[in-house]
Amino acid sequence: MTDPLPVMDGPRHTELRRVLMKAFSPRAPASVVDSIANASRALVTEAVERGRCDVARDIAAQLPLRAICDLLDVPPADRQQLLTRTSKALGAESAEELAADSWVSRGEILFYFAELAARRRREPGDDIVSLLTQCRVGGQNLTDEEVVLNCYSLILGGDETTRLALVGAVAALLENPEQWRTYQAGGIATETAVEEVLRWTTPTLHAGRTATVGIDLHGRTVRAGDVVTLWNAAANRDGSAFDEPDRFLLSRSPNPHLTLAFGPHFCLGAFLARAEIGAVLCDLRDLVGEMRPTAPPRRVYSNFLSGIDSLAIALTPVR
Ligand code: HEM
Numbered sequence: 001m002t003d004p005l006p007v008m009d010g011p012r013h014t015e016l017r018r019v020l021m022k023a024f025s026p027r028a029p030a031s032v033v034d035s036i037a038n039a040s041r042a043l044v045t046e047a048v049e050r051g052r053c054d055v056a057r058d059i060a061a062q063l064p065l066r067a068i069c070d071l072l073d074v075p076p077a078d079r080q081q082l083l084t085r086t087s088k089a090l091g092a093e094s095a096e097e098l099a100a101d102s103w104v105s106r107g108e109i110l111f112y113f114a115e116l117a118a119r120r121r122r123e124p125g126d127d128i129v130s131l132l133t134q135c136r137v138g139g140q141n142l143t144d145e146e147v148v149l150n151c152y153s154l155i156l157g158g159d160e161t162t163r164l165a166l167v168g169a170v171a172a173l174l175e176n177p178e179q180w181r182t183y184q185a186g187g188i189a190t191e192t193a194v195e196e197v198l199r200w201t202t203p204t205l206h207a208g209r210t211a212t213v214g215i216d217l218h219g220r221t222v223r224a225g226d227v228v229t230l231w232n233a234a235a236n237r238d239g240s241a242f243d244e245p246d247r248f249l250l251s252r253s254p255n256p257h258l259t260l261a262f263g264p265h266f267c268l269g270a271f272l273a274r275a276e277i278g279a280v281l282c283d284l285r286d287l288v289g290e291m292r293p294t295a296p297p298r299r300v301y302s303n304f305l306s307g308i309d310s311l312a313i314a315l316t317p318v319r
Contacts, residue, residue, distance in 0.1 A: 002143065002145045002146055002149060003146075003149070004146070004149040004150045004152065004153040005017060005020065005150055005153060005268070006153055006157065006265060009264075011138075012137060012138055013264065014264070015137045015138065016135075016137050016142075016150075017264075017268070019131065019132075019135040019137065020128070020131070020132075020150075020268060021268070022131070023071060023128050023131060024268050024269060024271060024272070025271070031070075032067055032070045032071055032272070033272075033275045035066070035067070035070055036063060036066070036067050036272075036275055036276050036279050037275075037279045039062065039063055039066055040059075040063060040276070040279035040280050040282075040283050041279075041283050041287075043058065043059045043062055043063070043283075044059065044280065044283035044284060044287050044288070045283075045287060046058075047059060047315060048287050048288060048315055048316075048317050049317075051314060051315065051316070052294060052312070052313065052314045052315065053312075053313060053315070054310055054311060054312050054313075055166070055167050055170045055171075055311040055312075055313060056163065056167045056308065056309050056310050056311055057310070059166065059170075059280065060162075060163040060164075060166035060167045060280075061083060061087075061163055063162070063163075063166065063276050063279075063280070064158055064159045064160075064161075064162035064163055064166075064272075064273075064276055065079060065082065065083050065086065065155075065159045066079070067158070067272055067275075067276060068154055068155055068158045068159060068269075068272075069082070071127065071128050071154075072116075072127055072128050072129050072151060072154065072155070073125055073126075073127030073128075073129065073130075074116065078112070082109070082112065082155065083159075084105075085105040085106075085108050085109050085112075086105070086109065086155055086156060086159045086160060087160065087309075088101045088102055088104075088105040089102050089105040089106045089109060089156055106152075109152055109155065109156075110148055110149075110152055113129070113147075113148045113151040113152060113155075114144065114148050116129055116151070117129055117132070117133055117144060117147045117148055117151065118144070120133050121133045128151075128154065129147070129151055132146075132147045132150050132151065133147050154269075157267075157268075157269060158269045158272065158273070160203070160305060161203040161204055161273070161305070162203075162269075162272075162273045162276050162277070163307075164201060164203035164300065164305060164306070164307030164308070164309075165197060165198060165201045165203050165259075165273065165277055165307070166276065166277060166280055167307060167308045167309070167311050168197065168200065168201030168203070168307050168308060169197040169201065169277060169280065169281065170284070170291070170311060170313065171297055171308055171311055172197065172200050172201070172248045173284070173291070174291060174292070174293055174313070175248070176248045179248060179249070179250050180291075182250065182251075183250055183281070183285055184285050186285075187251075188250045188251045190278050190281050190282055190285075191274075191278065192250065192251055192252070192253050192255075193250040193251075193281055194274050194277045194278050194281065195252070195253075195255040195257065196248065196249060196250045196251075196252045196255060197250075197277050197281070198257055198259040198260065198273075198274075198277070199236045199242075199252070199255055199257035199259060200236075200248050201259070201306075201307060202232050202233045202236050202257075202259050202306060203259070203305055203306060203307050204232060204259075204304065204305060204306075205231065205232065205233045205303070205304060205305065205306050206229050206230060206231050206232060206233070206304070207229070207230050207232065207261065207265075208227060208228070208229055208230075209227070209228050209229075209230060210225065210226070210227050210228075211223065211224055211225065211226045211227075211228055212224060230258075232258045232259060232261070233306060235257075235258045236257045236258060236259060241256060242255075242256075260273070286318065287317065287318055288315050288316070288317070288318060289315075289316040289317055289318045289319055290315065290316045291313050291314070291315045292313060292314055293311070293312065293313055294312045294313060294314050295310075295312040297310065297311045298310040298311075
């Protein structure tokens with residue numbers, strides 16, 4: 001059995017998930033959350049001082065990878081090359097670039113974690129790679145392959161998704177200046193705003209499932225054993241679940257979006273993603289006066305991820 005957590009099922013999935021939850025529960029990574037808050041403040045301050053930035057490159061690209069690398073204790077010197085590879089692994093800037101680059105990048109990420117896992121087996125520390133090398137699931141240690149694939153899925157699962165949510169948040173604020181002004185004036189709680197950013201951006205468009213029982217759904221029949229695609233993006237704009245689903249409303253509550261999934265595979269990094277988006281929203285509110293786009297945004301080329309990978313803006317400090 002060499003599947004990583006997102007594609008496992010049953011008791012083995014529950015057991016491994018329980019192990020990893022220790023590292024991902026809201027209580028566990030307090031130092032990681034502090035590090036996110038400090039990094040976000042420094043990045044937004046720097047952008048305001050410069051008066052312009054590419055939100056994707058200068059703010060969003062720096063935070064999520066840093067948080068996961070802190071949890072995995074990836075040495076600082078290796079982080080930039082991992083960022084380049086993760087960006088190419090799931091998406092690209094154009095169709096021509098996608099196939100070859102993404103296969104090479106995925107291979108390189110796997111090799112990188114194979115070496116890191118071997119080092120942590122020899123010299124364990126207080127990090128998730130060490131946790132994976134030492135934990136017991138089904139009465140046995142994980143194999144090297146399982147450790148590596150789980151590191152791979154953590155880095156891919158937590159990096160670009162959150163980056164796209166962060167860039168999408170700024171793009172949505174630019175497109176909805178009245179929402180930006182209300183949030184700036186302190187009229188909306190950040191936790192509430194974070195949920196609308198998650199719904200609005202829906203960075204992972206879909207997920208696959210195999211139906212375990214047959215069901216009739218809106219006039220269509222799904223048979224047991226059928227492979228189905230769940231379109232989170234469509235669910236998040238469902239008019240029977242959301243009032244005015246096509247409006248970006250930061251005060252929306254309740255907000256039963258499916259951006260972080262639902263059920264046994266609910267996003268393990270939800271707490272981290274929310275902390276990162278919340279930190280950037282707070283810093284924009286506290287430090288930025290005006291923001292305006294200086295070039296058209298560029299969308300990521302992918303049939304799995306959705307969002308913007310370049311958003312150039314000019315910003316002024318808060319008065
Ligand atoms: C806005 C950011 C994020 C989005 C949109 C997102 C989305 C999702 C979704 C939709 C799933 C379920 C996949 C499925 O059902 O097949 C999932 C699972 C998962 N996510 Fe996230 N995620 C985000 C951030 C993170 C972060 C920061 C991490 C970790 C550092 C992470 C790690 C995981 C893992 C390990 C799973 C598998 C859980 C399981 O199968 O039990 N995610 N995520």
